[in-house]
Amino acid sequence: MDPYLNDWLSLVIRFLHVVTAIAWIGASFYFVWLDNTLQTPPDWKKKKGISGDLWAVHGGGFYEVAKYKLAPESMPETLHWFKWEAYSTWITGFLMLILIYYIGADAYLIDPNKADISQTTAILIGVGAIFGSYFVYDFACKTPLVEKGLLFGIVMLVLLTFLAWLLGLVFSDRGTYIHIGAIIGTCMAANVMTVIMPGQRALVTAVEKGEAPDPKYGYNAKLRSVHNNYATLPVLFIMLSNHYPMTFGHEYGWLVLGAIMLIAAWARHFFNLRHRGIVKPSILISAIVAFAALAWILKPTPIEAVEGSTGLTDAQAITLVKDKCGTCHSKAPTDDVFTVAPSGVMYDTSDEIMNWLPRIHARAIISKDMPFMNKTQMTDEQRAQLSEWITKKQAAK
Ligand code: HEC
Incomplete structure (x- = not known):
């Protein structure tokens, strides 16, 4: 469709x-x-077969409700x-x-x-x-x-x-x-x-x-x-x-x-x-x-830092996001199912990626449910590297 x-x-x-x-x-x-x-009604109502009644005020008027036994x-x-x-x-x-x-x-x-x-x-x-x-x-x-x-x-x-x-x-x-x-x-x-x-x-x-x-x-x-x-x-x-x-x-x-x-x-x-x-x-x-x-x-366990990692350079991190996320989140997605950027989220430029850092962190590092169904197969190691880089960037802001 x-x-x-x-x-x-x-x-x-x-x-x-x-x-x-x-x-x-x-x-x-x-x-x-x-x-x-409902409350017990007065006798004259009881005689009519009413078992409970109540009064309410709403929208500028009084309401009298009666429930029959x-x-x-x-x-x-x-x-x-x-x-x-x-x-x-x-x-x-x-x-x-x-x-x-x-x-x-x-x-x-x-x-x-x-x-x-x-x-x-x-x-x-x-x-x-x-x-x-x-x-x-x-x-x-x-x-x-x-x-x-x-x-x-x-x-x-x-x-x-x-x-x-x-x-x-x-x-x-x-x-x-x-x-x-x-x-x-x-x-x-x-x-x-x-x-x-x-x-x-x-x-x-x-x-x-x-x-x-x-x-x-x-x-x-x-x-x-x-x-x-x-x-x-x-x-x-x-x-x-x-x-x-x-x-x-x-x-x-x-x-x-x-x-x-x-x-x-x-x-x-x-x-x-x-x-x-x-x-x-x-x-x-x-x-x-x-x-x-x-x-x-349910609090997620934090991703372990990669031992001996020298950290990603900005260019490497941006390429990683474009590779793993850009198949769907792009002006022209290449994914076979998502032909328009889901939720309007696009990672075509480094500015866009920088703007989206908190949500990238939330979905790829914390909840780990992006890439969607891990379609682009992001590894735990890549998530750890990305996490380190995002933390560094956010601290520098
Ligand atoms: C196979 C397609 C696909 C890939 C690849 C993909 N996404 Fe998504 N993304 C979706 C879909 C579908 C939605 C809308 C449904 C939802 O929010 O769960 C979405 C929504 C989002 C949102 C917007 C909702 C929010 O939480 O603010 C963010 C952010 C996001 N993805 C981040 C990422 C990141 C980061 C990656 C790469 C690590 C990625 N996505 C890779 C399909 C994809």
Whole structure:
């Protein structure tokens, strides 16, 4: 695809994905908060079948919200449903996955250093993992395990972490992370489509017919909503961490992913309890401490100085960067996949290289995820020499 068109498509779909996700998660947070904040209503409301109410002020007006224990006597003329936020988030997310990771599989999904698979194989594995995982999750939801909330959560976490390890054997590090994110997102959207919505439809139909709704529907819908609720922070964090190589690029990236999911779900637990009036700061504090500990553990080991090295001259260092990075980062890249300079970063002149020193240091020395998938095969020794030279240059500034 034309790289210019590709970039615009990517920008537009990403924008829509973020907007729809905000709408979905925003609505979801609001309803969880609402449910947990409702108070016992006055008697006259109770007589109407209202089990909880609350007052709020927002945007210059007062709002009175009432939740019925079962259902109103008759269906209101307009009933608002919340489903398109979820569907459109999933659709735009999947479009992005196709555009960046499937059409661009050679660039972002396949890492020949790990497994030299074809684009078709990679896509089949990816799509298979996404839908296969929902199948497993949905099955697990129909076993007695689901009654034991905490244990169920732990089993899902272990399965996902194992899957991250497995996918990491064939996919690029980034591709692995995005697939775990896509799997969680797919389960969440599928929960809305295949369980929560049908449950609500059954509820509405029962009320319209004047029958008592089957509690089974309400129970299952509630269960899947709780799962979705705990998945929100992990999925958001995975999507963002995909832009930070210190997470996915780590030697044990799959374990890091497991830790991120655990900490994020734990932090969500704090807010869930707080809405119900149970304030346990220890949960949030321990999540923050665990997070800081994770950052500390992931701190890269500094590259050892080369023994007996006389150091690179400026000309040698610049040639090294041009050789190892310029195949992609140039006005006219020679790379077979990246035909325009990625992120607009170009190293054609020594001035450009000098301007980019801090980021060259960050990506080639600290996170070591550039050259991209080490396509131009930069050795550790070359990184050490470059590191020494950059340190010298920055000290001289
Ligand atoms: C095979 C192509 C390729 C090569 C070779 C390559 N890069 Fe990149 N680079 C990319 C891609 C793709 C991106 C955009 C995605 C990203 O940021 O991870 C990028 C983004 C960057 C960025 C911008 C993002 C940021 O972190 O500020 C920097 C800086 C960078 N590369 C540095 C380097 C350095 C230094 C080298 C050589 C040691 C190098 N790259 C070699 C493909 C390449």
